[in-house]
Every structure is written in structure tokens, then in C-alpha cells.
Amino acid sequence: MNFETVIGLEVHVQLDSRSKVFATEDFAFGAQANSHVSPISMAHPGALPSINEACVLHAIKLGLAMNCEISRYTYFDRKNYFYPDLPKGYQLSQDAHPICQGGYMNLRLKNGENKYISLDRIHLEEDAGKSIHDQDPDNTLIDLNRAGTGLMEIVTHPDFRSAEEAGLFLSEIRKLVRYLGISDGDMEKGNMRCDANISLRPVGQEAYGTRVEVKNLNSIRHMRQAIVYEEERQALALNAGKSIKQQTRTFNTETGTTAAMRDKETADDYRYFPEPDLLPLWIEEETLDEIRAQLPELPWQRLKRYTEELGLGFKKAQPLTELLERAQYFEALMKEGLTARLASNWLLGPIRTHLNESKSEIEDFPLSTATIASMAMLVESGKLPLKLAREKLFPALLAAPQREPLALATELNLLMEEKSDELAQAMDALIAQHPEETERFRKGKKQLAGFFIGLLMKQFKGKLDPQEVKKIVFEKLNG
Amino acid sequence: MKITDELLHKMAHLAKLEIPENEREALKKDFQKMLNFVDKLQEVDTRGVEPLIHITQEKNRLRKDEAILKLEREQVLKNAPDQDGQYFRVPKVVKK
Numbered sequence: 001m002n003f004e005t006v007i008g009l010e011v012h013v014q015l016d017s018r019s020k021v022f023a024t025e026d027f028a029f030g031a032q033a034n035s036h037v038s039p040i041s042m043a044h045p046g047a048l049p050s051i052n053e054a055c056v057l058h059a060i061k062l063g064l065a066m067n068c069e070i071s072r073y074t075y076f077d078r079k080n081y082f083y084p085d086l087p088k089g090y091q092l093s094q095d096a097h098p099i100c101q102g103g104y105m106n107l108r109l110k111n112g113e114n115k116y117i118s119l120d121r122i123h124l125e126e127d128a129g130k131s132i133h134d135q136d137p138d139n140t141l142i143d144l145n146r147a148g149t150g151l152m153e154i155v156t157h158p159d160f161r162s163a164e165e166a167g168l169f170l171s172e173i174r175k176l177v178r179y180l181g182i183s184d185g186d187m188e189k190g191n192m193r194c195d196a197n198i199s200l201r202p203v204g205q206e207a208y209g210t211r212v213e214v215k216n217l218n219s220i221r222h223m224r225q226a227i228v229y230e231e232e233r234q235a236l237a238l239n240a241g242k243s244i245k246q247q248t249r250t251f252n253t254e255t256g257t258t259a260a261m262r263d264k265e266t267a268d269d270y271r272y273f274p275e276p277d278l279l280p281l282w283i284e285e286e287t288l289d290e291i292r293a294q295l296p297e298l299p300w301q302r303l304k305r306y307t308e309e310l311g312l313g314f315k316k317a318q319p320l321t322e323l324l325e326r327a328q329y330f331e332a333l334m335k336e337g338l339t340a341r342l343a344s345n346w347l348l349g350p351i352r353t354h355l356n357e358s359k360s361e362i363e364d365f366p367l368s369t370a371t372i373a374s375m376a377m378l379v380e381s382g383k384l385p386l387k388l389a390r391e392k393l394f395p396a397l398l399a400a401p402q403r404e405p406l407a408l409a410t411e412l413n414l415l416m417e418e419k420s421d422e423l424a425q426a427m428d429a430l431i432a433q434h435p436e437e438t439e440r441f442r443k444g445k446k447q448l449a450g451f452f453i454g455l456l457m458k459q460f461k462g463k464l465d466p467q468e469v470k471k472i473v474f475e476k477l478n479g
Numbered sequence: 480m481k482i483t484d485e486l487l488h489k490m491a492h493l494a495k496l497e498i499p500e501n502e503r504e505a506l507k508k509d510f511q512k513m514l515n516f517v518d519k520l521q522e523v524d525t526r527g528v529e530p531l532i533h534i535t536q537e538k539n540r541l542r543k544d545e546a547i548l549k550l551e552r553e554q555v556l557k558n559a560p561d562q563d564g565q566y567f568r569v570p571k572v573v574k575k
Contacts, residue, residue: 019547024546034556052541053541053544055544139569139571141568142568271493279538
């Protein structure tokens with residue numbers, strides 16, 4: 001039987017803020033264990049939470065960017081469960097009135113088609129601490145640094161039909177939160193994590209099959225692997241006439257497989273109730289207008305502008321807008337006077353190659369946009385051959401980022417010189433050396449011009465204006 | 480709603496409590512009394528009444544995003560029943 005995969009995602013994004021969402025201490029990735037902890041995150045008796053304004057604004061920004069309805073009235077709930085890295089015995093989260101409801105995102109698939117993904121909600125909550133199970137043979141170790149840091153949970157409807165779509169969504173979310181400046185979305189640091197609900201149904205059937213939830217997928221690659229594995233596992237079971245158990249499963253990064261964590265026959269009983277220690281939020285229209293006005297250009301708006309206004313193809317506009325910093329560098333190059341085509345050629349060509357090879361990011365790139373622009377202009381004005389610019393001047397500038405391109409090119413003797421007299425003489429000599437080719441050219445074999453152009457270019461080591469060479473070769477051959 | 484052994488067991492499990500056999504009947508009785516009280520309240524017709532979730536008229540108490548309060552690690556771990564100078568130690572949560 002043929003099956004269709006149905007996937008819904010829950011994406012947790014860690015909020016970038018100076019202090020935690022309900023506690024007042026800061027948080028640093030990779031800090032010494034239990035060095036960013038306060039009585040609030042330890043749940044000491046009498047310690048009261050308070051709501052971080054920045055986290056609320058961040059969540060509204062994301063909601064507006066994803067076309068959600070922002071709740072005018074929202075509050076926090078206690079989600080009760082017992083685990084040692086959750087000292088309070090409950091997580092501050094949102095159940096009945098999340099801050100953002102609905103919303104959607106359009107994905108552009110590899111085949112060029114659009115895929116509409118609708119959201120259920122985005123809510124604000126706090127993260128738990130970290131349990132370490134493999135360091136001490138007899139105990140579980142608890143680090144509370146992460147306890148109380150702010151998370152946004154984005155919950156989608158089961159709209160995905162493949163690992164590709166789900167992976168694309170994650171990379172779009174990562175791009176979006178970086179553009180918005182609300183999180184670095186770095187999955188390696190655990191700043192973005194994802195749970196995937198996966199089920200199969202026979203092609204053509206409307207009712208969903210029984211789903212499993214694969215928890216804590218911490219890279220796009222792992223998420224895709226987990227989905228593909230579940231597709232195979234569930235299809236095998238269904239084809240053998242077995243039913244799928246509703247389960248929570250974990251993904252094993254070493255084997256690329258999933259394994260059952262616990263059965264989930266009944267819904268989890270978290271006994272949500274409103275958090276009495278926090279006041280509700282009433283979000284005013286003026287607040288929303290202010291935030292709307294501050295929203296930066298979003299990734300897909302920028303992509304549209306690049307393709308429609310700057311006339312770039314999708315293949316160029318897409319990588320240019322992929323990273324905010326890259327897009328900013330590109331636009332700075334244009335401010336320096338380069339056309340969109342030239343700026344993108346340099347950025348996606350030699351600069352990107354250099355960054356890939358040195359495993360660095362555009363933020364660390366040593367050459368200013370002014371330097372790149374003046375090198376590109378030297379090429380455009382015909383003073384510097386493109387090949388020499390890319391192969392000689394660019395590496396030389398990387399080694400001496402403060403140098404001025406024209407001065408360095410002169411010093412390295414890369415610039416084309418006014419050589420028409422020398423060229424004419426050299427061409428005369430070539431004609432004398434190659435009477436046979438000259439004769440054949442004159443009898444109509446015009447392609448032989450290329451033979452002479454090649455010889456001249458070789459003789460002058462490429463530092464010639466191709467147009468000028470061509471002109472002299474034809475003049476001389478035509479006698 | 481009737482408090483059964485099954486329900487009592489579920490409540491105890493969610494709260495990670497072990498209830499000794501000889502206390503069960505008494506607890507069941509207490510629980511039942513509480514539920515009966517709530518049942519009584521539910522006789523009131525509340526159609527069209529907005530639920531009262533927060534009892535004050537206060538709203539929008541937001542804190543400026545500043546890092547101000549943090550403890551030294553020594554203080555953090557000081558009152559823990561078990562710790563190793565860096566981490567809190569708790570019984571093994573995951574089976575080996």
C-alpha cells in the first residue's frame with residue numbers, strides 16, 4: 001500500500017534577552033554549571049516571578065512576522081509535571097490564551113512550488129534546567145543555568161508531507177528569528193529545538209493515522225533522518241497489518257533510528273491552571289502599531305525586492321538573503337556604487353569561496369565593501385583583467401586588508417598598460433613567423449584570428465584589453 | 480464524580496507520592512468531600528459570566544530586561560541534599 005506522510009512540528013526557539021523570562025539573572029551558553037541561577041529559578045519559597053518585557057516584545061514580533069493574530073488578552077499557566085531539572089514542579093507556559101494564535105508561512109520548495117504551512121499558535125514559556133545522565137555512574141547531575149530562560153514555542157498544524165518541507169520550515173524559522181534579532185536560532189547550541197509528530201495514512205484517505213512524537217531533534221539533518229526513519233518503520237508495520245502505537249520516541253543520533261520512550265495511550269495530564277503569581281497582559285493596539293513600525297524587512301520581502309526590483313534571479317537572490325549579514329554586505333557593496341549583478345558576482349563568487357575555505361562568516365571577512373567595490377571598478381573600467389583580479393589582487397588584499405586596490409595592483413604590476421605600439425610590433429613579428437596561417441586567414445579562414453590573439457595574450461601574460469587585441473589582430477591580418 | 484482507587488492511584492502517581500495502604504480509605508473520603516463541595520458550587524448557573532482568572536484589576540506589570548540578581552555557585556548549591564561542587568546530584572533518572 002502507498003502511504004502519505006503527515007507531519008506537524010513544535011519548534012522551540014530560545015529568546016535572546018539580557019535576563020531570563022521570569023527571573024532576573026542572565027544566561028550564557030557554555031558557562032560553568034549552576035553559575036547563572038537565582039532563588040527564582042531554584043524555586044525557593046517566597047521567590048516570585050516577573051515578566052520580562054523584551055521577551056513579550058520578541059514573541060509579538062515573531063507573531064506579526066508570521067501573520068498570527070496577537071492576543072489582546074493573554075496570561076500564563078502552570079504546566080505541572082515532575083522532573084528534577086524543573087525545581088518548581090511546574091513549567092510557566094501558556095495554555096488557553098497563548099500570545100499569538102493562528103498564522104502561517106509560505107515555503108518555496110525545490111521544485112519551485114509554494115507550500116502553505118499554517119500555525120496553531122506561538123506561546124511564551126520558560127525552559128527547564130539540564131539533566132546530565134552520562135557523567136556520574138550513580139547519579140543524574142542537574143545544572144540549573146538554563147532553567148527559566150525564555151522560549152517561544154511555535155506549533156504548526158499537520159501540514160507537512162515530507163522531510164524536505166519540514167527541514168525547509170526549520171531553516172526559514174532560523175532565518176526569520178535572526179532577521180528579527182530575537183534569537184540566534186543556533187541548533188548546535190540548543191537555541192532552537194524541535195519535536196516532530198509523524199503519522200502515515202493511505203494515499204487518498206482523509207483521516208489521520210496514529211502518530212508518534214519524536215522529541216528533541218537538535219539539527220535539521222537529524223529531524224529529516226528521524227522523519228525518513230519513521231516513514232519506513234511505520235509503513236513496514238502497517239503493511240504487515242500491525243497498528244502503530246501512540247508513543248513518544250527519541251532519536252538516536254549515532255544510529256539514525258528512533259526508539260520508544262514511553263507509551264502515550266492517554267493524553268498527558270499536565271493539570272494546567274492560571275499562574276496566580278503573574279498578572280495578565282492586555283496588549284494595546286498602539287503597542288502593536290509601534291512594534292509593527294519597528295519590524296525590519298523580512299527575509300521573503302527582501303527576496304522579493306531582490307528579484308523584482310534588482311532584477312536578480314532566484315538562484316542569486318536566495319543565497320544573498322539567506323543570512324542577514326550577507327544581505328547587508330551585498331547592499332553595502334551597492335551603496336559603494338556596484339550594480340546588483342557585480343555585487344552579487346563578487347559576493348557569491350570569490351568572497352563566498354574564501355569564506356567557505358576559511359570556514360568563516362561574512363562578519364569576520366577582513367575586506368571592507370569599499371575595497372571590494374574599488375577592485376571591481378578597476379575591472380569594469382578595463383584597467384584590470386577579471387582573471388588577475390580574482391586570482392592575484394583578491395588574495396593579495398586578503399593578506400593586506402588595509403591596502404588600497406589600485407596601489408597594490410600597480411605594485412604587483414597587474415594593471416593593463418597602454419600597449420598599442422608594442423602590440424602592433426609584436427603582431428607584425430607574428431605575421432612574419434606564421435606566413436601559412438596568415439595566408440589561410442586572408443583566404444577566408446577567419447577563425448585563425450583566435451590563434452594570433454592567443455599568442456599575443458600569452459606573450460603579454462594576459463594583461464591586455466581583449467577588445468584592443470582583437471582590433472589590432474584584425475587590422476594587421478587584413479593588411 | 481466518584482473517587483475510586485484507580486483515581487487515587489493516578490493522583491498519587493502524578494504527584495510522585497506513595498500512599499500506604501492503611502491511609503487510602505481516609506484519603507478517598509477527604510477527596511470525596513472536596514469534590515462534593517465543588518459539585519455544590521457548580522449548581523450555580525454561571526452562563527454568560529466571564530471566568531474570574533486574576534483577582535486584581537492590575538495588568539501589564541512588565542520588568543525591564545536587565546540582569547540584576549544572581550547567586551554565587553557556592554550559595555546555589557549550599558542547601559542541596561547532595562551536590563558535587565558543580566552540580567546538584569539526584570538519583571539516576573534514566574535506567575542504564
